[in-house]
Amino acid sequence: MAEVHPTAIVDPKAELAAGVAVGPYAVIGAGVRIGEGTSVGAHCTIEGPTTIGRDNRIFQFASLGSAPQDMKYRGEPTELHIGDRNTIREFCTFSRGTVQDTGVTSIGDDNWIMAYVHIAHDCAVGNRTILANNATLAGHVHLGDWVFIGGLTGIHQFVKVGAHAMAGFGSHVSQDIPPFMTVAGNPLSVHGLNVEGLRRRGFSRERIAHLKQIHRLLYRQGLTLEEAKQQIAGLPGGDAEMRGDVETMLAFLAQSSRGIVR
Structure with missing residues (x-):
């Protein structure tokens, strides 16, 4: 009872x-x-x-x-x-x-x-x-699995936050946050891959290195979003987990309605 x-x-x-x-x-x-x-x-x-x-x-x-x-x-x-x-x-x-x-x-x-x-x-x-x-x-608002949202952070209507992403303390989130990324600030910006969070969840060094390639294509190569998506799709296959990470990222980008933070 x-x-x-x-x-x-x-x-x-x-x-x-x-x-x-x-x-x-x-x-x-x-x-x-x-x-x-x-x-x-x-x-x-x-x-x-x-x-x-x-x-x-x-x-x-x-x-x-x-x-x-x-x-x-x-x-x-x-x-x-x-x-x-x-x-x-x-x-x-x-x-x-x-x-x-x-x-x-x-x-x-x-x-x-x-x-x-x-x-x-x-x-x-x-x-x-x-x-x-x-x-x-x-x-x-939609939050994926393993997301971390810092204290005093506000997230705008209809925003999506991908799996394993992290938003730092006091962030103003008005655009979608791709999986695996760390963002912070107002205006919001991407500070890199959520490496520490991924390590804590057992991601291998090789898998994290593969995700860093995805991060560079999205944020460090000066590519348009469409160009970045094409190059991410063409990354070497790796193991099943790495291929799954690519699929996770591409699926998120395809479903983004507010545009991703860049």
């Missing part, structure tokens, strides 16, 4: 799995489903429709699943989906989606989300990301 503090309010239409713990003065609304082993801290508010997976740690004063901050919203039954094993720290705010997009705001698995992070409507956050204190995602 779930362990619910006597001062918490849980709507009868909420579904709490075995092993869920709900702290003092928390409010769990109708249409909320919480998976086994998840803990909800004191004074949290979770509104539905919201689905939360298992073994998440939600710290005190978080507000999850509230109506989107979108003036077009008219009360449609949009959703928030949160996966498994996420850490969500104090005062985080995650909004539900809107019918102008998929209707769902989604957060994947194993993410580390620090205090005061805002994830707006229709965002899609991948797996194993880190969002430092006060990072802010406007509506429709």
